[in-house]
Amino acid sequence: MTSLEVAGLAKSFGGVTAVDDVTFSITPGHIHSIIGPNGAGKTTLFNLVAGLYVPTSGTVRLAGQDVTALAPHQRAALGLGRTFQNLQIFFNMSAIENVMVGRHLRRRAGFLGSLFALPSAWADNREARAQAARLMARVGLEAYLDAEADAMPYGALKRLEIARALAAEPSLLMLDEPAAGLNPTETQEIDRLIQSIAADGITVVLVEHDMKLVMGISDHIIVLDHGRLLAQGTPAEVARDPQVVAAYLGGEPA
Amino acid sequence: MANPALGRWGGLIVLIVVVAALPLVLPNKFYYDIAVKTGLNALVCVGLNLLIGYAGQISLGHAAFFALGGYASAVLTTRYEWNGFLALGAGAVATGIVAYLVARPILRLKGHYLAMATLAFGIIVSLVLNREIWLTGGPDGITVPTLRLGDMRLRSAETWYWITGGALVVVTYLALNLIHSPSGRAIRALHGSEVAAETLGIDVARTKTMVFVLSAVIAAIAGSLFAHADRFITPNEAGFLRSVELVTMVVLGGMASTFGAIVGAALLTVLPQALAGFDEFKHIVLGAILVGTMIFLPKGLVPSLGALIRRWRR
Amino acid sequence: MSDFLQFVFSGLTVGAIYALVGIGFALIYNASHVINFAQGEFVMIGGMATVALIDLGVPLLPAALVAIAIAALVGVALEKLAIEPARNAGVVTLIIITIGASILVRGVVEVVLGKQFHRLPSFSGDQPILVGGATLHPQSLWIVGALVVLVVGLKLFFDRHPFGKAILATAHNRLAAQLVGIEVKTVLVASFALSAAFGAIGGILTAPLTLTQYDVGVMLGVKGFCAAILGGLGSPFGAVLGGLIVGLAEALAAGYVSSAYKDVVAFVMILLVLFFMPSGLFGTKGTERV
Ligand SMILES: Nc1ncnc2c1ncn2[C@@H]1O[C@H](COP(=O)(O)OP(=O)(O)OP(=O)(O)O)[C@@H](O)[C@H]1O
Numbered sequence: 001m002t003s004l005e006v007a008g009l010a011k012s013f014g015g016v017t018a019v020d021d022v023t024f025s026i027t028p029g030h031i032h033s034i035i036g037p038n039g040a041g042k043t044t045l046f047n048l049v050a051g052l053y054v055p056t057s058g059t060v061r062l063a064g065q066d067v068t069a070l071a072p073h074q075r076a077a078l079g080l081g082r083t084f085q086n087l088q089i090f091f092n093m094s095a096i097e098n099v100m101v102g103r104h105l106r107r108r109a110g111f112l113g114s115l116f117a118l119p120s121a122w123a124d125n126r127e128a129r130a131q132a133a134r135l136m137a138r139v140g141l142e143a144y145l146d147a148e149a150d151a152m153p154y155g156a157l158k159r160l161e162i163a164r165a166l167a168a169e170p171s172l173l174m175l176d177e178p179a180a181g182l183n184p185t186e187t188q189e190i191d192r193l194i195q196s197i198a199a200d201g202i203t204v205v206l207v208e209h210d211m212k213l214v215m216g217i218s219d220h221i222i223v224l225d226h227g228r229l230l231a232q233g234t235p236a237e238v239a240r241d242p243q244v245v246a247a248y249l250g251g252e253p254a
Numbered sequence: 255m256a257n258p259a260l261g262r263w264g265g266l267i268v269l270i271v272v273v274a275a276l277p278l279v280l281p282n283k284f285y286y287d288i289a290v291k292t293g294l295n296a297l298v299c300v301g302l303n304l305l306i307g308y309a310g311q312i313s314l315g316h317a318a319f320f321a322l323g324g325y326a327s328a329v330l331t332t333r334y335e336w337n338g339f340l341a342l343g344a345g346a347v348a349t350g351i352v353a354y355l356v357a358r359p360i361l362r363l364k365g366h367y368l369a370m371a372t373l374a375f376g377i378i379v380s381l382v383l384n385r386e387i388w389l390t391g392g393p394d395g396i397t398v399p400t401l402r403l404g405d406m407r408l409r410s411a412e413t414w415y416w417i418t419g420g421a422l423v424v425v426t427y428l429a430l431n432l433i434h435s436p437s438g439r440a441i442r443a444l445h446g447s448e449v450a451a452e453t454l455g456i457d458v459a460r461t462k463t464m465v466f467v468l469s470a471v472i473a474a475i476a477g478s479l480f481a482h483a484d485r486f487i488t489p490n491e492a493g494f495l496r497s498v499e500l501v502t503m504v505v506l507g508g509m510a511s512t513f514g515a516i517v518g519a520a521l522l523t524v525l526p527q528a529l530a531g532f533d534e535f536k537h538i539v540l541g542a543i544l545v546g547t548m549i550f551l552p553k554g555l556v557p558s559l560g561a562l563i564r565r566w567r568r
Numbered sequence: 569m570s571d572f573l574q575f576v577f578s579g580l581t582v583g584a585i586y587a588l589v590g591i592g593f594a595l596i597y598n599a600s601h602v603i604n605f606a607q608g609e610f611v612m613i614g615g616m617a618t619v620a621l622i623d624l625g626v627p628l629l630p631a632a633l634v635a636i637a638i639a640a641l642v643g644v645a646l647e648k649l650a651i652e653p654a655r656n657a658g659v660v661t662l663i664i665i666t667i668g669a670s671i672l673v674r675g676v677v678e679v680v681l682g683k684q685f686h687r688l689p690s691f692s693g694d695q696p697i698l699v700g701g702a703t704l705h706p707q708s709l710w711i712v713g714a715l716v717v718l719v720v721g722l723k724l725f726f727d728r729h730p731f732g733k734a735i736l737a738t739a740h741n742r743l744a745a746q747l748v749g750i751e752v753k754t755v756l757v758a759s760f761a762l763s764a765a766f767g768a769i770g771g772i773l774t775a776p777l778t779l780t781q782y783d784v785g786v787m788l789g790v791k792g793f794c795a796a797i798l799g800g801l802g803s804p805f806g807a808v809l810g811g812l813i814v815g816l817a818e819a820l821a822a823g824y825v826s827s828a829y830k831d832v833v834a835f836v837m838i839l840l841v842l843f844f845m846p847s848g849l850f851g852t853k854g855t856e857r858v
């Protein structure tokens with residue numbers, strides 16, 4: 001059983017082929033990283049898996065089910081969660097409300113229940129607030145519970161996105177450069193957080209440029225270059241791969 | 255604010271008190287009529303604000319829904335002699351269905367394209383109301399019979415004041431419920447980031463449709479009440495300028511603020527009356543106020559004043 | 569056949585006006601990403617100011633030129649006083665600002681020039697020209713001719729003149745334009761002036777055919793917006809095609825279907841286009857970057 005499986009996946013934008021015939025699978029549990037130089041197609045790959053982009057060709061499977069034709073929200077309902085390289089915070093809400101939105105799939109009250117404030121809506125609100133507060137504490141944001149999102153610093157927003165994604169209780173979590181722009185202390189906190197998420201049994205797929213972080217916590221690494229899959233394996237295997245070394249040093253592959 | 259719920263329900267209580275106390279200072283029927291108009295506009299704006307302010311979707315055609323409700327009441331009660339309340343309900347349901355049908359294709363659009371599409375929809379409705387004279391009476395409008403509740407004829411300005419005030423309080427209460435509920439957070443998430451909303455499992459198309467239909471139904475009910483309160487309705491109620499007026503009320507009062515929508519509606523309903531003496535200069539003043547508020551208080555009156563008060567307290 | 573020709577003539581005449589208004593939308597959109605709901609008011613100013621000046625005894629040509637200049641000034645004032653101070657506002661806020669400005673402009677004209685209808689004498693008399701069994705008003709030739717001249721001029725301006733190129737560059741990529749030393753502020757002001765002038769010219773040219781009044785701008789503005797969207801927002805030449813298509817469709821519908829519903833045609837068409845081609849007939853489609 002695989003957690004995520006992509007086969008022959010490709011996406012082009014006009015003339016640019018951002019993802020080019022990529023095939024790989026990801027086993028449940030563990031921390032998987034996708035690395036590659038700028039513009040390698042990592043974010044595009046995430047967007048394809050999440051269903052935000054329609055692939056030019058290829059298929060995406062989640063837990064064995066072909067989801068290529070499903071909308072993003074349907075994939076989320078199947079246990080897929082993610083964060084964004086370019087923050088996608090709900091700046092029109094408070095921090096805790098951002099995380100409470102993450103409980104959407106777990107709500108019980110419908111639209112009418114919400115409108116008439118039926119007990120189910122009250123229960124949802126209480127439950128969502130409690131969970132959100134717990135998750136914010138977990139990512140180290142307990143000081144920001146009722147802060148407005150647009151008044152929070154960048155590093156806190158990065159963690160807020162993680163808390164929000166966790167609130168949906170995903171089984172597969174994709175993190176797009178969670179440590180970008182963070183200082184070394186913050187990066188270490190993120191490192192620990194990712195490990196604790198994986199320890200909870202959530203499969204983590206990480207895109208990250210910080211090689212120290214990636215090499216330290218990944219069980220499995222996939223290397224993309226110019227949209228193509230260049231290599232995959234354990235950190236040690238990937239680090240030894242001459243093509244990977246060449247791609248990172250900017251030379252021609254041997 | 256230490257407890258957001260306090261502000262929310264505090265606001266509702268203030269609204270109830272204002273509605274209950276206003277008759278003490280309303281000297282005559284003329285002022286009651288203005289109050290009723292204010293209340294009906296506020297009703298539409300509370301709904302429209304859910305769409306524009308909270309979900310972040312512009313509609314430049316909302317007057318069409320108001321008019322559809324109004325004309326449903328007018329036509330069903332005069333031409334088919336329906337019971338007024340039945341007609342009101344039928345109008346609300348029918349308008350809801352129309353809104354549902356146009357919502358999906360229209361709400362896929364964004365920004366200026368959405369503005370264009372809603373505008374086009376509104377103009378089409380107003381042109382149909384103008385042209386189908388056999389049914390609607392055309393540009394001259396149509397007379398609407400007095401609403402009856404059993405043997406009671408709901409006719410006096412005071413009666414309509416209480417009907418409108420009651421409706422406004424109820425709809426405000428429902429809007430506040432919604433905003434602070436799971437569905438309401440989903441609605442606000444659309445404004446914040448549609449992409450993030452989708453990846454958290456929110457069905458964007460469905461959620462947009464829900465708010466759109468809700469705001470259309472509220473507008474339709476307000477339209478029906480208006481038709482009976484005024485006992486007359488013309489296609490102008492569906493016009494582009496009327497739609498613009500409604501959006502302006504919402505934006506002026508403050509987007510994403512339910513009480514802002516009410517304040518905006520009140521200001522833009524009362525102001526032209528206050529300027530009636532300077533009829534000639536009415537448009538100049540109105541235009542200048544709009545431009546000025548948007549430049550200097552882009553968040554709208556109520557949120558800007560709220561921020562000012564908070565800063566002053568500190 | 570002569571019926572058809574008749575409808576085409578009137579369609580092209582009206583369409584040319586929509587095209588001029590549409591170009592104005594596109595020019596301003598390109599420079600500032602603002603949809604200027606006051607666009608129709610430029611048309612109204614053009615017609616009304618010319619009428620007023622002629623009433624004062626000014627001959628047609630200088631009156632028209634002054635009217636165009638007045639409209640351009642109003643355009644510049646709109647940019648300087650209302651758009652620029654709200655630079656970072658959202659789409660809705662900017663829409664409301666331009667709507668407010670249009671109400672203000674209408675209000676001023678209402679106070680200064682009154683609410684009556686006005687008519688401008690035709691430029692070359694009212695003797696209809698017979699073409700293939702259909703009649704053509706000489707003013708129509710003026711209108712279509714002016715559109716052709718203006719479009720060709722605009723094209724040359726964009727292709728040849730350094731400032732025209734600067735305007736295009738700014739529309740394409742504002743930041744890059746700034747980096748190569750283009751004065752974006754000047755481009756903004758010029759775009760507003762230019763688009764106001766185009767609108768005013770349209771207003772002057774049609775005033776002999778359709779009468780003019782302080783509130784003729786509303787519907788014209790909306791139709792011009794249709795033209796601009798149909799042609800793909802931000803494409804002035806697309807807007808010309810869009811305008812002509814809207815005008816023709818209206819005239820043909822009025823002739824063959826129902827004149828009562830001619831105004832509906834433009835809006836039904838725009839809805840269908842948006843539903844099936846969300847970025848207009850000639851707009852480019854891209855994948856929104858996440
Ligand atoms: N929506 C889009 N439209 C057009 N081109 C796009 C779009 N999204 C990505 N691209 C292009 O696809 C290529 C891959 O981009 P992508 O963002 O996936 O790279 P990445 O590996 O995430 O890079 P980085 O490490 O800088 O985040 C780039 O050339 C980019 O310009």
Ligand SMILES: [Mg+2]
Pocket residue numbers: 042043044085
């Ligand atoms: Mg990336």
